Amino acid sequence: MKSSWKFILGLTIALTAVLSIMMTAFSVPAVNSGVHQVPIGLITPDDPTYQKVSEPLKAKGFKVEQYKSENTVKKQVDERKIYGAIALSDTGDVTVYQATAASSAVAQALNQIGTGIVEQQKVVGTKQLAATAQQATDPVMLKTINARMTALQAKQVKIVELKSFPKADPKGTGLAAGALPIALGGWIGSVAIVKAVKGKWQKFAAILCFAMIGGLGLIAVIQFGIGTFDGNYWLTSLGAMLGIAATGFFVLGLLEVIGNWGLAIAAITLILLGNPLSGLTSAPEMLPSGWGAFGQLLPPGATGTLLRNLALFDGHAALMPIAVLSSYVLVGMLLFKLGNKSEI
Structure with missing residues (x-):
């Protein structure tokens, strides 16, 4: 069956909206970055x-x-x-x-x-x-x-x-460069699982495994491969696991409730908004007023802040990002339980 003109028009309008969101999310913080409280x-x-x-x-x-x-x-x-x-x-x-x-x-x-x-x-x-x-x-x-x-x-x-990065990465380039992998990698991994794994609870188990193994792998690269961190590997890995779980269950829950459109919503939230607003390349307060705070309510920003605080600041100020990521995990699980599109 051929696609209707109405469908084509609606799709192009939706894609234009996504493009506009992407342009806004990437350009506005870049143009207006500076000191904001x-x-x-x-x-x-x-x-x-x-x-x-x-x-x-x-x-x-x-x-x-x-x-x-x-x-x-x-x-x-x-x-x-x-x-x-x-x-x-x-x-x-x-x-x-x-x-x-x-x-x-x-x-x-x-x-x-x-x-x-x-x-x-x-x-x-x-x-x-x-x-x-x-x-x-x-x-x-x-x-x-x-x-x-x-x-x-x-x-x-x-x-x-007062607080420096390890000598192997004195400017913290590894963490700053990790903003996109944290956002994009978590989304790609979650999409691969929900598309490749069959069975509703099998997908649930796969997300858990991905969070645990992926968290260990992510911190191993940052700490032992790049040298950006030198803190407690296991504790920092727990933070990474929570971040990946937040992304994974958020994607899984959306997919279960609204199907493939959930993947698009997750991509907008995690990549188009979450990556540029994470504040990892500078600081949340260096983004335009309101944007930085909003970015900390998205998984990439919360994950990056949590990893920084666990690895470099002995866990201080970790409660807020933990609460944010836990909320995504719980909401994702709730949507997963309520949804019924596991075979899509």
Whole structure:
């Protein structure tokens, strides 16, 4: 039987909608990426200095919190509450506390801010010393001014790394590059299972096996093959298993309820939206406002965040991604139980 013109028109409209969603999901975050309430810390010798430094940072989009000590900053970074901090001493020295493992992009941004503060200090200090030198007649004073000028020009930002990736992958490229494999690989594996395996409960069992074996394999590649992780392999693998299970049961449940259209919906959710909005290449807060938070509610973003927190931050802030992924598993199982298209 030939396809009707009505069907062809409907299909082309649906494909155009998918194309539009893909273009929006990939282009809008890329064009509008930047700082959108990225939480950082600021240590200053007094409140006036905090106000002077924090206001420009807030204007740039940072969410700035004031802290009193380096230890407090370290704790906040460990618990994934901030991405790093900038400290100014009472003598004007600038220290950047970065956590590359949390986000290489934010660490780079903090470095640029710290460098900018030092460069501004050099400009202001040079003008003041030059004005003083013009009025000075004492050779000893001129010598002192020149020494201060030399020291000022040699001034640099001090960088303190609080949380880094392993030496084998210092920039975390393996995790950033894993956004697409996490989204696409989970979808392809799930589609292969639901199409190749016969029998409703056999598909259920196959998804479970895929989640367990796939989780072990995924982390083995990232940890032992690439070297991006160096944490507890088994614990991190459990996180990967949950992520794959969320994807697998989500696909399986949709297929059981609405048939092949479920595969298209899953592809849009997991790949077209989930991949670019995962935040793995930068940070969720570096995506346009609202997009990053939405991406963390999709399996790829939640899986990436969970793996990062388990492998590099001792499991801190893992509850939210676990809850998100568990919800996909439960909803998928519920749809699977209610559906009856297992033979499609």
